[in-house]
Amino acid sequence: MLQGQLEIQLIAIVTAVACALPGVFLVLRRMTLMSDAISHAILPGIVLAFFLTESLSSPLLILAAAGTGVLTVVFVELLQRTKLVKEDAAIGLTFPALFSIGVILISRFAGNVHLDMDAVLLGELAYAPLNRLETFGNDLGPVSLYVMGTILLLNLAFILLFYKELKLATFDASLAATLGFAPTLIHYGLMTLVSVTTVGAFDAVGSILVVALIAGPPATAYLMTDRLSRMLLLSAVVGGVNAVSGYWLAFAFDVSIAGSIATVTLLMFGLTFMAVPNRGLIAIARRRACQKWEFAQTMLVIHLFNHEGLPEAEAESEIAHLHEHLRWDPAFATQVVKYALNNRFVLQKETQLTLTQQGRTIAQQALVQ
């Protein structure tokens, strides 16, 4: 493996993990689309900072972007607070407007400078190692690795430091407020992180695909676990795996690396969606097939139990008429009766079914839960 390849993959992994960590909280707080909005809306901030510094790697760019990102959140919330616009519409209004300003600024004033739209929207991971950090003639590695590494550490520090507060503010904001944890402050802290992360990831993947890195791995992890700590860990792992496999896929087919990572993100999500134990589609389908009989049997014993000792009991427990009462297919009803007889939950007395003590217990248990 060439050094360049290794560096690209390293950058991809660091970026993916840095995005996935705050992404977990966005997914849980139902604010994923805020990251989409922020990643587009910070464009004017970047452009203005670029005009000032005339450099794309100045730290000022990140500060300006973070500022614009927070401003976007404030705009959306102000719009909502007028009660004239709902949240989704507020987001849908804010970011295109800010993005448009950015585009117009670029095409009007920066036509000849090196800041083109494709770089902002799509990024190009392949070029990331070209910009190197050098001190006294020593090559210390690609700049973006340092930038994203710092952002990753920042995200990690924020989450470790405020883990308890983040958790509480995510699951019960009002409780967090009464306990004095200032959920608003946590909220804006998180949004600042998202803004910083997004602008850092620009170089690598651009503003559209950054959403895939922010939303994809956490959503995939959310299908696998219920625990927040494990979800954070899994998101990071999934993000890293997506990044590396996306890179090799792009290498094999000679296509866009960022696009390929996004595609793998979708595939990973889809695969998890299908195959994850317990919650996946396959598991649900299999469980349903097994449970179909169990469920029908429970329905049968409850049916008998409900009518036990009542005047209509005789009619209700007639085997030949069961399917009419329960609206089952006659063949299905016969199967269910056989199943329940095998399990000794019911007894057959001539044409009637009666419950065994065991069957009665099952019915009671089902009704109590």
Add this chain to the structure above:
Amino acid sequence: MQALETKAIEVTDLTVAYQDKPVLWDIDLDVPPGVLLSIVGPNGAGKTTLIKAILGLVRPAAGNVLIYDKPYEAQRRIVGYVPQRGTVDWDFPTNVLDVVMMGRYGALGWIRRPRKQERALAMNALEKVGMEGYATRQISQLSGGQQQRVFLARALVQDSTVYLMDEPFQGVDATTERAIVDLLQELRENGKTVVVVHHDLQTVTDYFDWVMLLNIRRIASGPVEETFTPENLRQTYGGRIAFIKNE
């Protein structure tokens, strides 16, 4: 064998499950014509689900529902429905009269628009609920009680024989509650059957003549004086009933 009387609503062995979780187990319920029935039970007892199952809005896993001896699909025109007030966006750009006229949409069928006749029926219904002065009012400017009256008026213009109402007393003031009760009782006097999901145990005996106690399964149903007993309530609410009565 007793003579078979036609029932307004006949639910037999109804089981409803959301995904894998059963929410109603083997429910039987007979509602004779011309009664005012309340469905009572704790939160999560499946009250709304039962109403929705009767209306065919959720598919049952087993069992059957008949309205005057026929399945719901054949009887849509004689069933009126009042959903929970909170299920719609009251900032929707429309006015009171327009919402009430929606009650005629079923009878109008596809594509045909409401006309003068529908307008007159809607005004008439608004008068019955004491809202005739609000016909052109934008719906976001209504109070909770007024919203509920508008929903009732919408059900009234359906001109149904059977009414199903999901929590019509939710969040309304005392005056509106009284007015709604009067209206429900008037409907019953006119031979209509009214089924109401209800929350307040204190008022069951005052407002209704029939009651169904529900908690995933049917605990009991029948005339209030026979059915609304401490023993049945204890079975429905478990230990929590003492707390409720003390309130």
Add this chain to the structure above:
Amino acid sequence: MENLNILARFDYTLMVVTIGAALLGAVSGSLGTYAVLRRQSLLGDAISHAALPGIAIAFLLTGSKAPLILVLGAAIAGWLGTLLIMSIVRLTRIKYDSALGIVLSTFFGFGLVLHTLIQRTGNANQAGLDTFLFGQAATILASDILTIGVLGGVAIVITFIFWKELKLLVFDEGFAASLGFPLRTLDILLTSLLVIAIVLGLQAVGAVLMSAMLVAPAVAARQWTNKLGLMMFLAACFGALAGVSGAIISSTASRIPTGPTIVLCATVVVGFSIAFASNRGLLWDWIRQKRNRRNLKMTEQP
């Protein structure tokens, strides 16, 4: 001198572009009304991004760049994206916003992969992608106007035919179902209309800014009226206004892209409406509060 310059520029091409932008604004504005009322404002964003792989595949399969074929591909992919969002929400614990974000970005990423594949075969250039991202309002042709007019017109006529049913669906799904109207069919119909508006609008403002063209006119219109019909009509007018003014402004100076200018014009309309609309507007609200306070004071003083 400057004025003369504008007049001279107001030639046939500009007229075609202006008419096209106006039509697109009107179509997306009126159909966006439903998206805003159903709180699906950002579905437009997802559909427009998800359309990219559809366009690429349509091109790979047919080798044709005919607008109608590409629009068809875009529509199918946008539709599939919507379907996937709905299935994720229905079948998993993932919420609507995350499902939308995933579909939006990953479909787009897949489209990018396909695009680089096409680029490698030398059949297309970067301009194709830029067109998708930012639209090409400045290159609208008379034949495009016909396509926009016919497809958009059909979509709007359909909303008129099923006016009552769609209104009921958007306002109260449960009640609509109890009356026997098929929710799923109506939902599919409404989403299809939205997809049509989006794939048409892609030409003018591109994928990134499409959501604004659906949302902004409808939000602005909502501030002026409490009637659904009038809201849709006003949204169409505001959309057309944004289209016309955006097209004209961007033609007056060099290097002002049309799409973003249209979006900014629409945003200005929204800002104005929220601030100054009668009844609902902020200014009106402020005056009313002030008056109420004064009345209160007057009643307090004997």
